Amino acid sequence: MFVRGLKRKCFDGEEDIEGTLAGIKAIPSYNLQRQSLLDMSLVKLQLCHMLVEPNLCRSVLIANTVRQIQEEMTQDGTWQMINTQSTGQASLDRLVSTDILCRSSRDQTEGKHVPAYGTFNKDFESDQAQDSSETMSTASSVQAPRNLQNNVWEMENPQENKGNFQKSLDQIFETLENKSSNSVEDLFSEVDSSYYDLDTMLTGMMSNTKMGHCDSLETFSSPTNTASNSNCKSDLNDLDHIVEILVES
Amino acid sequence: ADIISTVEFNYTGDLLATGDKGGRVVIFQREQETKSRPLSRGEYNVYSTFQSHEPEFDYLKSLEIEEKINKIRWLPQQNAAHFLLSTNDKTIKLWKISERDKRAEGYNLKDEDGRLREPFRVTELRVPTLKPMDLMVEASPRRTFANAHTYHINSISVNSDYATYLSADDLRINLWHLEVTNRSFNIVDIKPANMEELTEVITAAEFHPHHCNTFVYSSSKGTIRLCDMRSSALCDQHSKFFEEPEDPSSRSFFSEIISSISDVKFSHSGRYMMTRDYLSVKVWDLNMENRPVETYQVHEYLRGKLCSLYENDCIFDKFECCWNGSDSTIMTGSYNNFFRTFERDPRRDTTLEASRESSKPRAILKPRKVCTTGKRKKDEITVDSLDFNKKILHTAWHPMENIIAVAATNNLYLFQEKVN
Numbered sequence: 134m135f136v137r138g139l140k141r142k143c144f145d146g147e148e149d150i151e152g153t154l155a156g157i158k159a160i161p162s163y164n165l166q167r168q169s170l171l172d173m174s175l176v177k178l179q180l181c182h183m184l185v186e187p188n189l190c191r192s193v194l195i196a197n198t199v200r201q202i203q204e205e206m207t208q209d210g211t212w213q214m215i216n217t218q219s220t221g222q223a224s225l226d227r228l229v230s231t232d233i234l235c236r237s238s239r240d241q242t243e244g245k246h247v248p249a250y251g252t253f254n255k256d257f258e259s260d261q262a263q264d265s266s267e268t269m270s271t272a273s274s275v276q277a278p279r280n281l282q283n284n285v286w287e288m289e290n291p292q293e294n295k296g297n298f299q300k301s302l303d304q305i306f307e308t309l310e311n312k313s314s315n316s317v318e319d320l321f322s323e324v325d326s327s328y329y330d331l332d333t334m335l336t337g338m339m340s341n342t343k344m345g346h347c348d349s350l351e352t353f354s355s356p357t358n359t360a361s362n363s364n365c366k367s368d369l370n371d372l373d374h375i376v377e378i379l380v381e382s
Numbered sequence: 383a384d385i386i387s388t389v390e391f392n393y394t395g396d397l398l399a400t401g402d403k404g405g406r407v408v409i410f411q412r413e414q415e416t417k418s419r420p421l422s423r424g425e426y427n428v429y430s431t432f433q434s435h436e437p438e439f440d441y442l443k444s445l446e447i448e449e450k451i452n453k454i455r456w457l458p459q460q461n462a463a464h465f466l467l468s469t470n471d472k473t474i475k476l477w478k479i480s481e482r483d484k485r486a487e488g489y490n491l492k493d494e495d496g497r498l499r500e501p502f503r504v505t506e507l508r509v510p511t512l513k514p515m516d517l518m519v520e521a522s523p524r525r526t527f528a529n530a531h532t533y534h535i536n537s538i539s540v541n542s543d544y545a546t547y548l549s550a551d552d553l554r555i556n557l558w559h560l561e562v563t564n565r566s567f568n569i570v571d572i573k574p575a576n577m578e579e580l581t582e583v584i585t586a587a588e589f590h591p592h593h594c595n596t597f598v599y600s601s602s603k604g605t606i607r608l609c610d611m612r613s614s615a616l617c618d619q620h621s622k623f624f625e626e627p628e629d630p631s632s633r634s635f636f637s638e639i640i641s642s643i644s645d646v647k648f649s650h651s652g653r654y655m656m657t658r659d660y661l662s663v664k665v666w667d668l669n670m671e672n673r674p675v676e677t678y679q680v681h682e683y684l685r686g687k688l689c690s691l692y693e694n695d696c697i698f699d700k701f702e703c704c705w706n707g708s709d710s711t712i713m714t715g716s717y718n719n720f721f722r723t724f725e726r727d728p729r730r731d732t733t734l735e736a737s738r739e740s741s742k743p744r745a746i747l748k749p750r751k752v753c754t755t756g757k758r759k760k761d762e763i764t765v766d767s768l769d770f771n772k773k774i775l776h777t778a779w780h781p782m783e784n785i786i787a788v789a790a791t792n793n794l795y796l797f798q799e800k801v802n
Contacts, residue, residue, distance in 0.1 A: 185446050189552040190583045191698045194639045
């Protein structure tokens, strides 16, 4: 949820290191741009509203986009290529670190469930009666982010990557429809003071939903900070919501 | 005031209902023309306000069910009362809105204040008389259609038989009878056996205006299926399949997302249907499945900005569209509080803005223009200065006259054609 806090090392936003990077506006490869889009999409899929069921249509569309990129990348054989490019390294780090950040913010308390990764129940209808599968979801929750992370790390084996990737994608997908079975108490217990620290960090980085941030990606030139600031805003709205609940309770 | 989430005129256009994110329904009524207030022709004033849906909590899944009203559909009027269906993500309700302007006085067994009279005081029988009172508009829930949808309801549509209606969620469509709340029939089910294989969802559905056996539903892949309920109980097999072949030259990673249909509406004639995807509105002839007969670009200048719009989630905004009464013009919303009307024959399009600054009462709306080239003319707006938080998703057109209702976030604007 607080993935926005991390900035990419090589392609920082113009608004914050004015001028110093002006010279480094090289047009990166199509592969890098595609990778950025992939990163953004994965992050979007990982973000799940804590209290309300995510929009299935949106999730399906993002998942399809991710599959498309993945298929193209597999065809190109670029799974391996990314590992060797130094610029690729930066985005790799970023994906990993955002993933860690996402996980660490969620798994603060006793390695409990990441709400985004839910139950094993495949049949949604029977899900109604079987949602007391919290222990199961704990197990799966630790697994899912690791899968994604593994995907990023294990660049040497594209075939396996594809399998892992597909599996993690499917897992995300599965979880999106089988929403987690957090009880209300668990929901509140996860929120701790570390949120506030991240909040102050994020406040400094947040800006409006402007076009500029993704401008260059449009024309497929240098990607800027794709850590979506507007999502940052919605994250903070979620945070406000949580704080509100806490304060009122 | 809360964010308006749906706008709908009734069959005569005298009533306009709006639903909002807080679960409230506000109904406006058109003022009658009177000699004493000639300028009040066409004005809509608040008629009734009620809380249709409350937030709920699904204890099994530990999720909130939003009270936001997704759709309102009126029923045709059959007696003095008005009926409408309103729905949130999970539950549909039938509301009765009735007027009371008389009250009975002179009961035999009760006093005026309602207390029972002492029996020995009743010395004679009298017939209660009706006395006028201040108009009171009451809304009461008559039916609740619940527990039929696992996924979020996106559409409801009343059938032309005025006895049944359909409700559609992301993966299923159910058929209801207005009188029966404990049973609904599933007529479309696109849920795959393995949810991991899910790649397409239902985005909108509507009954044909005249043929009570026909309905259409649109998908996130930009296709429309027309189904005939006479062919089988479960309409998984479509009768017609509408899809425009993709233009390979404009293919990008966002192609599928922008092809996702956000709204589908039959024309009043029943001959055509209109679909809205992210960048365009298309009119289809029901007799031709392989491509639309007309395509209108709503905001083509956004095509170069799709990545940013993906980043800030605007690319997932669901715009609605509507026909005017004679099907000669269509209307849909855009960003920056702009909305567009397209006259079909001859072709003419207009961009207007729904905002306080540009909408003084009785003032004529000035057409707006978005600058797509480098040189900005006076009064033009550049694409970069568009406000993407000001989106017009919901619009409605009076069934007979040129009066339109435009919802701009939490404000409702009503515009009418200037009559000299």
